[in-house]
Amino acid sequence: MNMFTISGSPHVHGDESVKKIMYAVVYAMVPAMLVSIYFFGLDAVRVLLISVLACLFFEWVIQKYLIKGPVTINDGSAVVAGILLAFNIPANIPAWMLIIGALVTIGVAKMSFGGLGKNPFNPALVGRVFMLISFPVQMTSWPVAKPLFAPQLTDAITGPTALGLLKEGVGAGKTIEQIMSDPQMPDYMDQLTGSMSGSLGEMSAIALILGGIYMVIRKVINWQLPVSIILTVFVFAGIFHLIDPQHYINPTFHLLTGGLMLGAIYMATDMVSSPMNMTGKIIYGVGIGLITIIIRLWGAYPEGISFAILIMNAFTPLINTAFKPKRFGLIKK
């Protein structure tokens, strides 16, 4: 006599899984990884490897010896966190700092809240901001990008980022024209391809957008969220540029420099810490865009997207409660 399984419907399952989603994000980050290796060479490989391995190691140690529960390091989420952390720091960071950053990312921001799916804040950003506050010098001296096969002049050239130059210039009372004439300032072509100073993964807008398109097609992210951030930054920065072009740079500069693309496409879209319906996602995106520009224009830091995303992460539960999907057949009174 055959024994049959009895279970509730549905009896079929679409082939999506957490692991597949996580590795889709990893694949989407490959172009940006290649660009970082092209510009920073072995340093980029070193930072990526240390970051990913440290994240995996801490997740394994905590799950096995602290929680004494199932070990889920092969679900891909620690790999994603590791790559994102590496993407957010300069290529010449000392290894021990990076390892501490990974511990904060996995131990504090992820596992202490209950692991995958429970963290209110984006783990890699928590790790990054922790490092920025703890090691302000090392976290803000970026190596100058030099193509892999270009003649190596000296090894340890560091330079400010485009946003750093801007903040410094504005602070010194220079006009935008004067700031832009600085030879260290990358032109638009450099900004698009990533030929400028900056963190590992934020270099090339083109590579980041390419990965973003893949994730949209693969249905890992919605296009509306990154677009709402980018549009908000463009419009908000654009308004000030139109009012006073001598003191406010044109909005395209804001889009192509710093971590905006990286943040908008890969960090803000983190499923766990972003709102769960379309209206909520757009409000969240607009919030991130506004806070980013407020920090960039008037804050103490040249770059603000990390803080903007973390601040809006805190609003996610509230947004989820306030904005519900449109119910079928429910007529508003």
Place this chain on the structure above:
Amino acid sequence: MNSLKTFAPGGVHPEENKFSENTPISSLPLPKQLVIPLGQNLGAPPKPMVKKGDEVKTGQLIAKGEAFISANIHAPASGKVAKIDDALDSSGYRRQAIFIDVIDDIWEENIDQTPDIVREITLTKEEIVSRVKECGIVGLGGATFPSHVKLMIPDGKKAEYLLINGVECEPYLTSDHRLMLERGEEILIGIKILMKALSVDKAIIGIENNKPNAIQHLTELSKNYVGVTVQALKVKYPQGGEKQLIKAAVNREVPSGKLPIEVGCVVSNVGTAFAVYEAVQKNKPLIERVVTVTGKGLSNPSNFLVRVGTPISDLLNAAGGLPENTGKLINGGPMMGKSISSPDIPIVKGSSGILVMPVEESRRKKPNPCIRCSKCTEVCPMGLEPYFLSKLSKLELFEKAEKNNIMDCIECGSCQFTCPSSLPLLDFLRLGKLRVGQLIRTRK
């Protein structure tokens, strides 16, 4: 053909696997014994009209529906009543059933058994409704709601459209598809009968675009039937859901907790339209239906015309026998069907298909934590938040679940189908609906 329509929001597209779509409908030989469960319609089960030892003819009334929402049952073959006893049915419970030892197939004299198509509709509106009631017609799409109740429009309401459900959005199933191809003319006459009973002058047959031959065939035939049109629909599950079909075909939203008549629509399945034709034009009660028997391991996926009460094992044998590695038997389709424990369970009026699943597809995947990807929210055709409702239900916060519209859930399973973490979302939604339903009843 007019352009493709579909419903919003939500929906998924599971693998179609319509293995038996080109297999014509064939009849099965009568079994030795029929087991006819009394509870095979939505509402109250009918009362038995026969007792042990009685001789019955094919089509003879054997159980009478006395409650308002109930349906008559007729003998599917002639023979002797062996007993009235409990029998396992697809609900998983043992419930009252009439056992008939089949002797022959001698029909009641007043049933027209000829294959001739009777086109002229002579019965009046009231006569149609009472004939549909006498013949025990229920909705054959799976809900088994007594059809005569649907034909009685409540006071103050008016039907504007009759929507005919030829969507068959469940993967694997092809019984409606074959019926539309082989009995198209009868279906259209059935639709005209329903239109007359409802006093509507517009009927729309909704068919998904994966059945182009059925769309073409019925479009061609409908030219001779004034007011009947065919609407091709984009392939998307659960388009066969009543509310989704109305949204897709006429872009109206049935208000939460209300019936389709609220927006001037009545929805019937193509199989029901065919049964109505047979009842009204041929005086034939609902004693047989088309059932798809299919599955990946099955050697001959088929569509059988089967008498109610036939054991499922007979169908499986006729389709090539139960494969060795069968892990699950499903009464219905893979999205909304019920898994059953034994092939001895009989076919009932609501059985649209029998699906055999191999062992490797029978077990659920191991659940992971929710990663808040919101895919369940995106695919929910009712605009609900399945992740949230299932959590509320798990935490027994039923009042909050009610406020978040849990009772609107149509149990289509799109959320659970989509969930990357393989969470049992619908299990908890069902539990929540049950408990919220109890809460609502105690309040009254």
